[in-house]
Amino acid sequence: MKPPAAKPASPSTRAIRVVPSSGPTAWLTSFTAAAMTFLCVFALALSLASGRLADRWSDALARTATIRLSAPAEQVQVQTDAILLVLSTTPGIASYQAIDDDDTRALLEPWFGPDLPIESLPIPRLFEVVEAVPGYDSEGLRNRLTAEAPGAILDDHTRWRRPLAEAAARLRFLGLLSIALIGATMAAMITLAARAALATNIEVIRVLRLVGAKDSYIARAFVRRFTLRAFGGAMVGAAAGLAGVAALPAADAAGGFLTGLGFTGAGWLWPMALPPIAALVAFVATRRAAFQKLRELT
Amino acid sequence: MESTADVPLVKPSRPLSVKETTVIAFENVAYSYSGSELLADVSLRLAPGSFHFLTGPSGSGKSTFLKLAYAELRPTTGRVTLFDRDVTTLSRDDVARTRRRIGIVHQDCRFLDHMTLAANMALPFTVSDRESDPKELDELLGWVGLSHLSGALPPQLSGGERQRAALARAVIVDPDVILADEPTGNVDWEMSLKILTLLVELNRMGKTIVVATHDLNLIRQAKAQVQTRVLRIAKHRVQLAGADL
Known part of the structure; x- marks a missing residue:
């Protein structure tokens, strides 16, 4: 009946063994950690992708400006020449060009079809300006255009960029908030599971106290078990989440709206941080629950 | 009622600290639960190496006495000292450390x-x-x-x-002290004697023993082997008994 000789277990391993491993809390903790981490991977992907997309749009708009010329027909060419002269002498401009009728037709084609009679319509003349590094003084350029070509209006896309930047910031915030809420939900569920496990094992706790166990020892036994379960579950959840993100349709197939959704480059490493974070959450939640429950049991 | 400090039969196996002259002491201890008084005005001192039986009818407070003696319960009034330290001054960790000096045997093991x-x-x-x-x-x-x-x-x-x-x-x-709550409550007489023999051996090694039991035959058997004191709980109070056993 003697147990087989085995390598002596470490104090931590021995501590974990004093608590029975069976029970519904075991799989509940692992499942919760897996599910929450899976959701976290998607929240993270969405947050990163949204921010990246908005940054890209904002950057693209920030580097270009448009000059719109609305003038009487006889003034159009004179003011066009004046605008081009002003642009050629303004420092900080990498390139510029007047958009000809063919390009204007191509721009309007999605809305009006291919047969739009541009020549017979009072459509403003457009100029595309690409900014150099460092850029130009937009106020100075605006003043010069007003003086040389009164029908010209400089649009540096500020009114488009600001809401995009705000949207990007809000999307990032919502993404982080989602992750925080998922983390808090996981902490709450693990706390409930830990308290249930402590309540189930009251007799074990009484025996341990009887033989001189400190609260820290009893708590350690539970905390270690729940932390390991949460870590294991989160690893599975992170792997499943990464597989799910990797399996998303390619940008071309999914269409423009989904362009860039997922992780890029080192971004794929971010989900790897989730299992340790889940373990930390479980550690803190279980430790808190354990000491609270042990105080109640006195 | 105060039990006189017994002279140990043998030197304790692990001497107590120089300052410790009493392993367990109750001073005017009372314990009430939900308004019902279980123990009242209990005063006694257990000397190192002594052997005490604690007897009394079921529900008289034997287990409560032992729980007070290993700091699972705190007295409602009065003072319990373990190894010369007031239990009310002990932190939770101190209680755990103190219990490592007390061996506890429950009836339900x-x-x-x-x-x-x-x-x-x-x-x-x-x-x-x-x-x-x-x-x-x-x-x-x-x-x-x-x-x-x-x-x-x-x-x-x-x-x-x-x-x-x-x-x-x-x-x-x-441990310095063994507290046993009805250790022979679920076993036959032959096994009771074996357990008693083990307790007597421990006492001879210098351990302080307190055994809660209602088995008077066991007490008689013990008195034949070792110097013991018998404490009886009656009407919430602990009295020294023995001569009538």
Whole structure:
């Protein structure tokens, strides 16, 4: 009946063994950690992708400006020449060009079809300006255009960029908030599971106290078990989440709206941080629950 | 009522600190639960190496007395001191450390049912992050006649085996005091005598023993072997008995 000789277990391993491993809390903790981490991977992907997309749009708009010329027909060419002269002498401009009728037709084609009679319509003349590094003084350029070509209006896309930047910031915030809420939900569920496990094992706790166990020892036994379960579950959840993100349709197939959704480059490493974070959450939640429950049991 | 400080029969196996002259002392202790008084005005001192029986009818407060003696309960009024320290001044960690100097044997022999008998015996070492000596563990199992059951799980043991295992677990860390609550309550007379013999041996090694029991035959048997005092709980008070037994 003697147990087989085995390598002596470490104090931590021995501590974990004093608590029975069976029970519904075991799989509940692992499942919760897996599910929450899976959701976290998607929240993270969405947050990163949204921010990246908005940054890209904002950057693209920030580097270009448009000059719109609305003038009487006889003034159009004179003011066009004046605008081009002003642009050629303004420092900080990498390139510029007047958009000809063919390009204007191509721009309007999605809305009006291919047969739009541009020549017979009072459509403003457009100029595309690409900014150099460092850029130009937009106020100075605006003043010069007003003086040389009164029908010209400089649009540096500020009114488009600001809401995009705000949207990007809000999307990032919502993404982080989602992750925080998922983390808090996981902490709450693990706390409930830990308290249930402590309540189930009251007799074990009484025996341990009887033989001189400190609260820290009893708590350690539970905390270690729940932390390991949460870590294991989160690893599975992170792997499943990464597989799910990797399996998303390619940008071309999914269409423009989904362009860039997922992780890029080192971004794929971010989900790897989730299992340790889940373990930390479980550690803190279980430790808190354990000491609270042990105080109640006195 | 105060029990006189007994003269130990032998020198304690692990001398108490110089300052410690009393292992357990009650001073005007009362304990009430939900408005009902269980113990009142209890004053006594247990000297190192003494052997006391605590007797009285069921529900008289024997278990409560023992729980007060190992700081599971705090007195409603009065003062309980363990190794010259007032239990009300002990932190939770201090209580745990103090319990390592007290071996406790319950009538229902609390074990961790998922761990082997050997692992349960080593539990007092395990919870203090110390290694138990397998040789000493074997010797201890041999002492209580359970060597052949070291790998068994507690539910597989008989009542007498559980009682002896509980006693072995209580002494594995060489405590100064053994508190036994009805240790022979679930066993036959033959096994009761075996357990009594073990307790007497421990007392001869210098341990302070307190045994709560209502078995007067057991007390008589013990008095024939070792110097004992008998404390009787009656009407919530602890009185010194003995001459009438």
